[in-house]
Amino acid sequence: MRASRFHLVTTRETPADAEIASHQLMLRSGMIRKLTSGIYSWTPLGWRVLKKVENIVREEMDRAGYLELLMPAIQPAELWQETGRWDDYGELLLKITDRAGREFVFGPTHEEVITDIARNELRSYKQLPITFYQIQTKFRDEIRPRFGVMRAREFLMKDAYSFHIDQASLEETYWEMYEVYSRIFERAGLVFRAVRADSGEIGGSASHEFHVLADSGEDQIVFSTDSDFAANIELAEAARPEGEAPAPGKEMELVDTPNVRTIAELCEQFDLPVEKTIKTLVVEASEESGGGLVALLVRGDHELNEIKAAKLPQVASPLRFATEEEIRAAVGAGPGSLGPVNLPIPCLADHSVLVMSDFGAGANSDDKHYFGINWGRDVEAPAGADLRNVVEGDTSPDGQGTLRLARGVEVGHIFQLGTKYSESLNAVVLGEDGKSHAMPMGCYGIGVSRIVAAAIEQNHDENGICWPAPLAPFTVAILPMNAKKSHRVRDVAEQLYADLTAAGVECLLDDRNLRPGVMFNDMELIGIPHRVVVGERGLDEGKLEYRLRTAEANEDLPLEGAVEAILEKLGRS
């Protein structure tokens, strides 16, 4: 490709509404253009990268024997009403109406459609297992689109669905898919981690997420130093502390604590270690436990894990924090002065709280705290539960090693769905036993467009993007210096371009006749992995100049045999 014909439009300045590196660099390099909130066009440059990702995904899916198809983006409401997700999926579902007033959705995912296909197409266990996939535009009406294509409303997704005669077959495909996904992210040149995950809205039992590690990631993931334990923090159970609370060493005392609203203020003003304090959070109780409110206790330096809490039978799901008015009505004190002693509502404590002694907590009376509280002596110990987020250094739940935390961008998610959809849509086949069986299903997603952003998050420097070779829009940039004035430079660059292109290398020849600095900066910004500079200076010595995008310095290549030397640099000789 000739740069002069490629509509390369880069900007020096960073657009004001981009926060993270990938979004900024995608805009500056001209890969994407925003049409409206959460909806982007891909320019020729961006589209080349997106297609690279798409092709890797497609090749690996095909290699595994999965069948590509294409389903409609627009789906009839009836299908969604049949599974109940017309209402359950909530506001994320974009509903649209045709001229006759019939309702449709723009598909955010395709369990309904694929299961409809399966119930019509699949008759016998002999056709199973079978896995279909597609690469297609999805729309989810995110409450808050963010970070460019990282969390867009419209995005490109690879979604796959498998159908089975029994759970054992589902598990086999599930773990096979786990390997396929791992291969995809490896091939894309990404540093990633598979972690156990919450299965969330889609339902089902087992589930893993694949995260590209990046500091700007929206998810917190946890893994063990010594075992293969890895999980999303939403799901990571905290190891139960061993032993009992130490014997009381202090008397309980009631202390006036005006101007204390937070744990931090309490610790600072009264010189209390934070791990000797208790945070009392009040949430809505579940209906089956009688409604009302329930208090959750975690250690002052710990955070409540809302996902775990919502799964407890005593707690309403989804989790809802009580308002200050509700708390005052039930307890008679504000949120800053709550604690377990004389608490008039039911209470659950994180396991780590139950092994504390001589601790401080609110007195359920405004501007008063108790210090030196001990379980049993001063107040009956509440029931224990796993309520908190694990923290760096915790013992791994499997007992091997300690936990490390990292941030990740979720780029893939695999689920064992079970028969949730096959039952509600009556997708059954005849088994070997001659009876009908609802097919257990798996579903597997990859955020194709999100991978592009995640790859940049993981691979950039102060000059721009540093594409992993498999994702780069072009492999080699050829930069002629002052080509306008030197036919020699021009001819060598053209010949190199022709030869490399003939050898199947994707080259970008910068024939724009710009000043060298502009070309260098542009090519670094858009992140082309290999750069060859053709200049009078080098030609006099029979040399070209070569540089890897991520290298510190240039190296010379002999003009004679330059094509072979470059192919060798690409690992293609």
Added chain:
RNA sequence: CGGGGUGUAGCUCAGUCUGGUAGAGCGCUGCCUUCGGGAGGCAGAGGCCGGAGGUUCAAGUCCUCUCACCCCGACCA
């Protein structure tokens, strides 16, 4: 959806408080000089100041209403 903020040239932003000729830098067009890390000069093009009402002799600026976008929170690939 709650809370905060911003809308002025293709982009980044001044100007709004205190009403009076619509600006700068980058980018774009032409010419000249320059040419190995975002050059310099000259000459240009480009704006219903997000939209609608209102106040005023006069509104980018003041008032009301709207729309869009961004940021912080709960969801997801």
